[in-house]
Amino acid sequence: MALPREMRPGAHTLNGGAVVYNDDTELVAALHRGDRIARTVLVQRYEPLVERLVAGALGIDSEISDVIQDVFVGVFEGIRGLKDASALRSWIATLAVFTARGRIRRRRRWRWIRFLAPEDVPEVPVSGPQGETHEAVRATYRVLDMLPDDERMAFSLRFISEMQLTEVAEACRVSLATVKRRLARAEKRFVEAAKEHPSLRERLTHGGRWGVQEEQEENEAENEVGES
Amino acid sequence: MNNNFESLMRDVARAVQGDARRRQLLPEIQTRLAALDEQSRQSQRAHGTWRLSLLGAAACAAGIAFFVSRPTPLSYAVDGAGAGRAGAVGERLVASSSAPLSLRFSDGSQVTLPAQAEAHVDALDAQGATVALEEGAVDVAVVHRAHTRWSIRAGRYVIRVTGTKFSAAWDRRTDALTVTMREGSVEVTGPGMKAPARVVGGQRLRTNGATADHAGDPPEVIVEDATTVAAREVAAPQLPVEAEPAAPSEEVAAALEAPAPADKVVSRTRDRGSDRRASRVRRPVAAQTRLAMADAEWRGLESRGRLKEALAAALRDADWNQSCQQLGSEDVVKLGDIARVAGRPDLAEVAYRRAVQRFPGADRAYYGIGKVAFDQRKDYAGAGNAFETYVQRFPRGPLVHQAVGLWLESREKAGDNAGARHAAAAYLRFFPDGPKATEARGIVSH
Numbered sequence: 001m002a003l004p005r006e007m008r009p010g011a012h013t014l015n016g017g018a019v020v021y022n023d024d025t026e027l028v029a030a031l032h033r034g035d036r037i038a039r040t041v042l043v044q045r046y047e048p049l050v051e052r053l054v055a056g057a058l059g060i061d062s063e064i065s066d067v068i069q070d071v072f073v074g075v076f077e078g079i080r081g082l083k084d085a086s087a088l089r090s091w092i093a094t095l096a097v098f099t100a101r102g103r104i105r106r107r108r109r110w111r112w113i114r115f116l117a118p119e120d121v122p123e124v125p126v127s128g129p130q131g132e133t134h135e136a137v138r139a140t141y142r143v144l145d146m147l148p149d150d151e152r153m154a155f156s157l158r159f160i161s162e163m164q165l166t167e168v169a170e171a172c173r174v175s176l177a178t179v180k181r182r183l184a185r186a187e188k189r190f191v192e193a194a195k196e197h198p199s200l201r202e203r204l205t206h207g208g209r210w211g212v213q214e215e216q217e218e219n220e221a222e223n224e225v226g227e228s
Numbered sequence: 229m230n231n232n233f234e235s236l237m238r239d240v241a242r243a244v245q246g247d248a249r250r251r252q253l254l255p256e257i258q259t260r261l262a263a264l265d266e267q268s269r270q271s272q273r274a275h276g277t278w279r280l281s282l283l284g285a286a287a288c289a290a291g292i293a294f295f296v297s298r299p300t301p302l303s304y305a306v307d308g309a310g311a312g313r314a315g316a317v318g319e320r321l322v323a324s325s326s327a328p329l330s331l332r333f334s335d336g337s338q339v340t341l342p343a344q345a346e347a348h349v350d351a352l353d354a355q356g357a358t359v360a361l362e363e364g365a366v367d368v369a370v371v372h373r374a375h376t377r378w379s380i381r382a383g384r385y386v387i388r389v390t391g392t393k394f395s396a397a398w399d400r401r402t403d404a405l406t407v408t409m410r411e412g413s414v415e416v417t418g419p420g421m422k423a424p425a426r427v428v429g430g431q432r433l434r435t436n437g438a439t440a441d442h443a444g445d446p447p448e449v450i451v452e453d454a455t456t457v458a459a460r461e462v463a464a465p466q467l468p469v470e471a472e473p474a475a476p477s478e479e480v481a482a483a484l485e486a487p488a489p490a491d492k493v494v495s496r497t498r499d500r501g502s503d504r505r506a507s508r509v510r511r512p513v514a515a516q517t518r519l520a521m522a523d524a525e526w527r528g529l530e531s532r533g534r535l536k537e538a539l540a541a542a543l544r545d546a547d548w549n550q551s552c553q554q555l556g557s558e559d560v561v562k563l564g565d566i567a568r569v570a571g572r573p574d575l576a577e578v579a580y581r582r583a584v585q586r587f588p589g590a591d592r593a594y595y596g597i598g599k600v601a602f603d604q605r606k607d608y609a610g611a612g613n614a615f616e617t618y619v620q621r622f623p624r625g626p627l628v629h630q631a632v633g634l635w636l637e638s639r640e641k642a643g644d645n646a647g648a649r650h651a652a653a654a655y656l657r658f659f660p661d662g663p664k665a666t667e668a669r670g671i672v673s674h
Contacts, residue, residue: 036265043261047254049661055248056241065253069260076261089661136236137243159237160244162663191233203236 028085031076043072049089050096053171056161057100057153059141071099093171101153108145139197143190151186154179241663242630250626252336252371302352304333307621315349322346323364328588332624333357336371337378340589350381356389365397367557367589372412385418385435392429395557395587407433410558432556530566539570552579557587564596573604591625594618598631602638612638612647619654632658636668649674 021027021041030038047068054067074095082091144152150172157168158179169179194200306315307330315321315331323329323341331339331349335356341347345364349357356378359366370378370389378389382398385405392412398405407416409431415424416433427433434450529538542551542563552560564579577600583593598614601607615635619628632655639647652668659665 039261039265040258043258044254046661047257048659051248051253052245052661052663055244059244060247064248065251065256065260068253068257069264072257072261073264133239133243137240140236140240160241162241164666187233200236204232 023085024088025085028079028082028088031079039076042075046075046089046092047072050092053093053096053157053161053163054100056156057097057104059144060137063103067099067103068096070103071096074099090167090170093167094173097153097157097171101149104152105149108149135199136203139194139200143193143197143200146193147186147189151182151189154182155186155190158183245629246626249629300354302334302354302357304331304349304352304357306331307623317349317352320346320348330589330621331359335373335376336624338369338589338622338624340367341365342367342588353377361396361398363398363400365395367395367587369393369589370412385416388415388417388424393558394427402436404434404436408556410556526563526566530562535566536570539566539572539575542566543575548575548578549582552582553586557583557590560586561590561592561596564593568596568600568604571604573600576600591618591622591627594621595625595627595631598634598638602634608638608642609644612642612644612651616651619658623658629659629662633662633664636664636671640671645674 021030021038027038027042027045031042050068050071051064054064054071055061058064058067071092075092078095082088144156147155153172154168157163157171158165163171165176165179165183168183169176172179174182191204194204304315306313306321321329321331321341323343323345325344328343329341329345331341333339337357339347339359342365345366346362347366348360348362350360351358355375356370358379358381359368361380361382366380368380368389370376370392372392376389380387380389380396382396382405383400383403385398387394387396387407389412392414393410394412394414395408395410396405397408403419405416405418407414407427409427409429411429413426413428415426416435417424418435421435425433425435525544526538526542529535529541542548548563551563555563560579560583564576564583567573567575567579576596580593580596580600583590584597587593594614595618598611598618601614602611605611612635615631615638618625618631619635622628622631625631632651636648636651636655639651648671652671655662655664655668656672662668
């Protein structure tokens, strides 16, 4: 007779009878057994990570939930092939990176087929920040659209999703040296292209309106206000 | 890599991650994956006999329907004097005279009782809750979902909500209700009202059931837009004003001669007394017109992202303190944001602190105080305190991710090792996989 689920190896009962898994080894073992609760736990545990990586890669985008769903479908399909449970986190991160990159490439192809410049593509209305931040975010992703996919992914993982260099290398399945090269190129291209966008140019030249203010900027603002 | 680039990237990251969090994707993803799982099971069953497959598909469909429609009543926790305890239906909830009481619901919605307000949760179900206001005011932020069904009762009035932010104040003695909308819309029903009154973002509804009862007529229900509200309040201030308004400028003096646009009074449920009300709104009061004009101008500039000009407009014709005292929560915080990014931390602090005093549920004001201290004052101890307060008071706030990260960063920059460990532990509780998780673990283990 099968044991009750909370008595199976690796399973622990919390308040309310919910079954959780203390670490990834227990979780992966349960997934290998086909435990459906383990799937729920996996999604709860790793959705924030996947969301951070996908959102960083795509920006404020109505398709983020589709991409996250694709990532977890990939995880469930491939979990039986994962032998080392300690690699679960980095494996999921890799799947997220490659799924997001695939989505970006597909869009790029469609855009080319439709003969539209990035700024001509109609925007899907989504919620998000307003005013200057909104403009800076839009401009940032327009510039990122111009970067090669691999450089864009390295850039977004490092600077927007705030991953460590080694984590970026692991997620992209390349060496640390390669990641550093991609980042250096991407940053140079980004800063160069950002000069064409007033909202980014101002930010990069005079400092962050939303971030660290330089004294000069403060004085300028005060003068402007005074003159008005 | 310079500070400007880092700052830009940090802001982009916050905007993007904040947007994803606001959309609360996890429940949607879980539902979609569950549906896919069921579909997969269906297709596996298709290998059996046709009859069995049909039965299997029906069972799967029923399973999906059950999963999707399974009613799970909301629950709520009470934050305040006895912090973090679970609340119960019917429990009397009274905010003390010194601190607000926050009710955090399991669907992410939040109801805040300012000092001395009293309420109880009347009912909880899978779609929402009914909160009964016994005395004072409530500040409400309901998270919109499919089939959301929330309502606030105040005496004989009922405010029906889908997803929105607003404040409601009710005076038991006079039966006067005021609903001030910040976002979204609500419908208000009450004594003598033949049809629900719809109030949308930026509007305020005022009605008085007792007067109607006494007169034996349907009650007067006035819905005004924000400009009219600001103008009326300056004309007949009900709250203490810190500074007297400045003398009117020439433009304002000229404007005083012109009647206010008739659409300032948006709608009312009956016509009786309209002339009296219209004349009250059109009364040529200098400060009234001044604030209304400045109000309209800075809003327009702000919406176009011209923040320095918006600040100048806000300052030009209206006293900053007065604006912060008279406008609604969202607007006061917005003024703070405008001043902060335009490089006027002094004005930003006035706005944020006034918002905190007047609207205990204004989470962004606490965050703004921290940002001014961190980015502009370089007062990392003060910033740490502000972000810590944000995290403790609004653990489900939309900016909690940024706040807990900046709390940690502030403590580190202030050289406060014990504080940094405390912040790092909090960070890990909130975001065990967050971008600073590795760093936080290192701090906690030292």
